[in-house]
Amino acid sequence: MNNKPTIHDIAKALGIDSSTVSRALNDSPRVTRATKDKILAKAEELGYQRNMLASNLRKNITNTIGVVVPRISRHFFSSAIQGIEETAYLAGYNVIICQSLEQLEREKKIVGGLLANRVDGLLISVSMETMNYDHLEALKNSNIPLIFFDRHCDIPGFSNVLIDDFKGGYDATQHLISKGCKHIAHFSGPQELEIYKNRFEGYKAALKRNNLTFKEEYVISSRLMEQDGYISMRKLLAKKLPIDAVFCANDLSAIGAMKHTKELQIKIPDAIAFVGFSNEPVSSVIEPSLTTIDQSGFEIGKIASELMLKQILTKETPQKGQTILIDTHLIERNSSKK
Amino acid sequence: MNNKPTIHDIAKALGIDSSTVSRALNDSPRVTRATKDKILAKAEELGYQRNMLASNLRKNITNTIGVVVPRISRHFFSSAIQGIEETAYLAGYNVIICQSLEQLEREKKIVGGLLANRVDGLLISVSMETMNYDHLEALKNSNIPLIFFDRHCDIPGFSNVLIDDFKGGYDATQHLISKGCKHIAHFSGPQELEIYKNRFEGYKAALKRNNLTFKEEYVISSRLMEQDGYISMRKLLAKKLPIDAVFCANDLSAIGAMKHTKELQIKIPDAIAFVGFSNEPVSSVIEPSLTTIDQSGFEIGKIASELMLKQILTKETPQKGQTILIDTHLIERNSSKK
Numbered sequence: 001m002n003n004k005p006t007i008h009d010i011a012k013a014l015g016i017d018s019s020t021v022s023r024a025l026n027d028s029p030r031v032t033r034a035t036k037d038k039i040l041a042k043a044e045e046l047g048y049q050r051n052m053l054a055s056n057l058r059k060n061i062t063n064t065i066g067v068v069v070p071r072i073s074r075h076f077f078s079s080a081i082q083g084i085e086e087t088a089y090l091a092g093y094n095v096i097i098c099q100s101l102e103q104l105e106r107e108k109k110i111v112g113g114l115l116a117n118r119v120d121g122l123l124i125s126v127s128m129e130t131m132n133y134d135h136l137e138a139l140k141n142s143n144i145p146l147i148f149f150d151r152h153c154d155i156p157g158f159s160n161v162l163i164d165d166f167k168g169g170y171d172a173t174q175h176l177i178s179k180g181c182k183h184i185a186h187f188s189g190p191q192e193l194e195i196y197k198n199r200f201e202g203y204k205a206a207l208k209r210n211n212l213t214f215k216e217e218y219v220i221s222s223r224l225m226e227q228d229g230y231i232s233m234r235k236l237l238a239k240k241l242p243i244d245a246v247f248c249a250n251d252l253s254a255i256g257a258m259k260h261t262k263e264l265q266i267k268i269p270d271a272i273a274f275v276g277f278s279n280e281p282v283s284s285v286i287e288p289s290l291t292t293i294d295q296s297g298f299e300i301g302k303i304a305s306e307l308m309l310k311q312i313l314t315k316e317t318p319q320k321g322q323t324i325l326i327d328t329h330l331i332e333r334n335s336s337k338k
Numbered sequence: 339m340n341n342k343p344t345i346h347d348i349a350k351a352l353g354i355d356s357s358t359v360s361r362a363l364n365d366s367p368r369v370t371r372a373t374k375d376k377i378l379a380k381a382e383e384l385g386y387q388r389n390m391l392a393s394n395l396r397k398n399i400t401n402t403i404g405v406v407v408p409r410i411s412r413h414f415f416s417s418a419i420q421g422i423e424e425t426a427y428l429a430g431y432n433v434i435i436c437q438s439l440e441q442l443e444r445e446k447k448i449v450g451g452l453l454a455n456r457v458d459g460l461l462i463s464v465s466m467e468t469m470n471y472d473h474l475e476a477l478k479n480s481n482i483p484l485i486f487f488d489r490h491c492d493i494p495g496f497s498n499v500l501i502d503d504f505k506g507g508y509d510a511t512q513h514l515i516s517k518g519c520k521h522i523a524h525f526s527g528p529q530e531l532e533i534y535k536n537r538f539e540g541y542k543a544a545l546k547r548n549n550l551t552f553k554e555e556y557v558i559s560s561r562l563m564e565q566d567g568y569i570s571m572r573k574l575l576a577k578k579l580p581i582d583a584v585f586c587a588n589d590l591s592a593i594g595a596m597k598h599t600k601e602l603q604i605k606i607p608d609a610i611a612f613v614g615f616s617n618e619p620v621s622s623v624i625e626p627s628l629t630t631i632d633q634s635g636f637e638i639g640k641i642a643s644e645l646m647l648k649q650i651l652t653k654e655t656p657q658k659g660q661t662i663l664i665d666t667h668l669i670e671r672n673s674s675k676k
Contacts, residue, residue: 064451072419072435078411085437089444094451097410097435099423106427113402113432117455285623 005046013042064094065308066119068110070102070127070151075280076297077125080149083301084123091309093120102223104129111135115144121308125150128223131192145311149304151195159311160323161304165195168293168328169202172247172275175291175330177210179338181245181273185218187232187257188249196221199249199277217241224249229256237264244272245336251276251283251292258290258335274335288334295328343384351380402432403646404457406448408440408465408489413618414635415463418487421639422461429647431458440561442467449473453482459646463488466561469530483649487642489533497649498661499642503533506631506666507540510585510613513629513668515548517676519583519611523556525570525595526587534559537587537615555579562587567594575602582610583674589614589621589630596628596673612673626672633666 007025011018016035024031024039031039065088069077085095098114100107107127112135114122121144124136133153139146140157149161176184186203189196200219207214220235222228229248233256236243248254254276258268266272268288276283276292283290303324345363349356354373362369362377369377403426407415423433436452438445445465450473452460459482462474471491477484478495487499514522524541527534538557545552558573560566567586571594574581586592592614596606604610606626614621614630621628641662 064455066434072410073413073416075411078409081410081437085439094448095436096404096452096455097437098433099419099435101423110432114434117402117434282620282623285620287625 005043005048007048009046010039010042010048013046014038063092064096064117064119065305065312066114066117066122067095067097068100068107068114068122068124068126069097070100070125072097072099074278076150076278076295079297080125080301080304083298083303084305085301086298087302087305087309093309100127100130102127102129104132108135111139115139115142119144121145121147121312123147123149123304123308126153126193128190128193143315145308147304147308147311149300151193154194157321159307159321161300161307162323162325163195163295163300164325164327165198166202166205168277168295169199169247169249170206171202171328171330172199172277172293173203173206174209175332176245176247176273176275176336177206177212179245179269179273179336182212183218183242184212184245184247185220185236185241185243186247186249187224187229187253188219188221189224191221196249203247218243222253224253226252226256226259229253229258230260231256233257233260245274246272247275249277251278251280251290254290254292254335255282255286258286258288269334269336269338273338275330276335279331284333291333291336292331293328294331296326300326343381343386345386347384348377348380348386351384352376401430402434402455402457403643403650404452404455404460405433405435406438406445406452406460406462406464407435408438408463410435410437412616414488414616414633417635418463418639418642421636421641422643423639424636425640425643425647431647438465440465440467442470446473449477453477453480457482459483459485459650461485461487461642461646464491464531466528466531481653483646485642485646485649487638489531492532495659497645497659499638499645500661500663501533501633501638502663502665503536504540504543506615506633507537507585507587508544509540509666509668510537510615510631511541511544512547513670514583514585514611514613514674515544515550517583517607517611517674520550521556521580522550522583522585523558523574523579523581524585524587525562525567525591526557526559527562529559534587541585556581560591562591564590564594564597567591567596568598569594571595571598583612584610585613587615589616589618589628592628592630592673593620593624596624596626607672607674607676611676613668614673617669622671629671629674630669631666632669634664638664 007021008018011021021039024036067081067084072078081097088095098110104127133155136153137155147159150163152160188200191197204214220232222232246257248257254274258274261268261272276290279292279294283292345359346356349359359377362374405419405422410416419435426433436448442465471493474491475493485497488501490498526538529535542552558570560570584595586595592612596612599606599610614628617630617632621630
C-alpha cells in the first residue's frame with residue numbers, strides 16, 4: 001500500500017525541493033509554468049495519485065462544537081442535540097456528540113478527547129456521577145468556551161442554559177393537589193444533581209403553599225431507570241402509608257412505578273395518580289397515558305448553541321457566566337385525570 | 339483574562355528562549371538544573387500558572403473512532419452506538435458521534451470534519467440521500483479505515499456489517515401469508531438504499547414461494563416517517579384494491595399507517611394486518627401492539643466495532659473488504675395475531 005509514489009519521489013527524480021512539487025501540484029503562482037509542466041509530466045510518468053484527503057486535511061478549518069450528554073437515546077437529549085445542530089449548522093459548524101452513559105470516568109475521557117480533537121467549544125450536560133468538577137474547571141484556563149445545558153455543575157464563570165426545574169416540580173405537585181390528592185409521594189434522582197434537587201424543592205414548595213406537611217418517608221431516590229421506578233413503588237407501598245399520588249422526577253421511573261401499580265390491580269388514577277417529567281414520546285402512548293412536564297429540548301439546545309456561537313465568534317466569555325432559565329409546561333393526560 | 343503571565347513573559351524577563359522555558363517547566367533533561375531553578379523562581383515571582391490543558395493537549399493521543407448515523411434518535415442506531423462504544427471503550431478508544439439527518443450535504447461535511455479531527459477510523463451508516471459516494475471513496479487513499487454498518491454503499495474494498503434484510507422481508511411476508519393474508523401491500527423506502535431494496539426483494543420472494551402474484555400497484559415508496567405511513571395508507575386505500583395486510587419497511591411508517599386505518603374504523607388485524615421492521619420500543623406499547631422484525635442494533639455495533647479495532651490495530655485493511663450478515667427474527671404481536 002505504501003509503494004505509491006509521493007511528492008518526495010517526484011522531487012528526487014527531478015532533483016528539486018518537495019515543497020516546490022507540492023506548490024506546483026496546488027497550482028501555486030509561486031512556481032513558473034515551465035516548472036509546473038515538468039513536474040506534472042514526471043508525476044504522470046511515475047503514476048502519482050494526489051492524496052485528496054491529505055490536501056483536504058490541510059485546508060480544513062475544524063469549526064466543530066463538541067456536545068457531551070449522558071445518553072443520546074433519551075428523547076430530551078436527542079431533541080436538545082437537534083436544536084444545537086440546527087443553529088450550529090447554519091453558522092457553518094459541525095457538531096460531534098459523545099455520551100457519558102452516566103459515568104464520570106467516561107465523561108473525563110470524553111472531555112479530554114474532545115479537547116485533543118480541538119473542538120471550538122463544548123456544550124455539556126453532566127453525568128449522574130459528576131460530583132468532582134476538575135475535568136471541567138480545567139477549561140477555565142483554556143480559550144475553549146464551555147456551556148452547561150440542563151444538568152450543570154455549580155462552577156462560577158461558566159454559563160448555563162437550564163430548565164426551570166423548580167417550577168416544573170411545583171406545577172406537577174400543584175396539579176396533583178388540585179385533583180384532590182393529599183398524600184403525594186416523590187421519586188427523586190441523585191440529589192447531587194441540581195435538576196433533581198430543584199424538582200424536589202418545587203415539590204416541597206407546592207406542598208407548603210397548600211398547607212400539606214412534607215414528610216421524608218414519602219421520598220425515594222434512585223437513578224430513575226424504569227426498573228428503579230418499579231422497585232421504588234414496591235418500597236413505597238411496603239411502607240403502608242396513606243398514598244394517593246406519586247410525582248416522579250422523570251417519565252421512565254413513572255412508567256416503571258405504574259407497571260408495578262397495575263400488576264397489583266391498584267386503579268390509576270382513581271386510587272393513585274401519577275405525574276412524570278420530560279414528556280418522553282412513550283408517555284403519550286402507554287396505558288394510561290402519563291401526565292408529565294414538557295421541557296423543550298429543542299429550544300434549550302437552540303439557545304445553548306446560540307450562546308456558544310456568540311462566545312466562539314466574539315472570543316468573549318462573560319467573566320461571571322450567565323444563566324438562562326427555560327420555562328416548562330404541564331401536559332395533562334389520563335394518569336391524573338380525575 | 340489574557341493578562342496572565344505566559345512562558346513568553348518568563349523568557350523575556352530572563353532574556354532566554356521561550357522553548358527553553360517550556361522545556362524547563364516540562365522538566366526536560368535538555369535543560370540544566372541551574373537554569374531550571376532560575377526559570378522556576380521567575381515563574382513563581384511572576385505568578386505564572388501552568389496551563390495544564392495545553393500541556394494535556396500535547397500529550398494526548400486521540401484514540402477516537404468516528405461514527406456517522408442518519409439519526410441518533412432512532413432506537414436501532416442508538417443501540418448500535420451502544421454496541422460500538424462498549425467494545426471501543428474497553429480497547430481504550432473514545433467514540434464521537436455525528437448525525438447526517440438523512441442529508442447528503444451534511445454527511446459530506448461531517449466526514450470531512452471527522453477526518454480533519456483525525457479520527458482513527460470511521461463507522462458509517464449512510465443517509466437516504468447518499469447516492470454519490472465520492473466523499474467516502476476518497477478514504478481509500480487514506481490510511482483511515484472505513485466500515486459500513488446497516489446502510490452501506492456498494493464500494494469494493496470496504497467492509498460491511500449488515501442486517502440480513504432480505505431474510506427479514508421474507509419472514510415478515512411469510513408470516514402474513516401463514517395468517518391467511520393473500521393481498522399484501524408493501525410500504526418501502528428509497529430503492530437506492532440497499533436495505534430497502536433487500537426488504538422489498540424478500541417480500542417478492544415470499545410471494546413467489548407461495549404462488550402469489552406480485553403486483554406493482556401494491557407497493558408505495560416514501561421516506562418512511564410516521565406521516566409518510568399515514569399518507570401511503572390513504573393512497574393505498576384510494577386504489578380500491580382488495581387488501582388484507584401491509585408489510586411496512588419500518589415501524590414508524592407502520593404506526594402512521596395503522597393510525598389512518600384506525601381512524602377509518604377498519605379493524606386491525608381482522609380486516610388488515612400489519613408488520614413493521616426494526617422493533618422500535620414504541621412498537622410494543624401502541625394499540626394494537628405491532629408485529630415486527632427485530633434487528634439487534636447492539637450486536638451489529640459490537641461486531642462493526644471489533645472489525646474496526648482489528649483494522650486500526652493491525653493497520654491492515656482487507657483488499658477486497660468483507661461483509662458480515664446479522665440474522666433477524668420476527669416478533670409476533672397483536673397487529674397480525676389472527
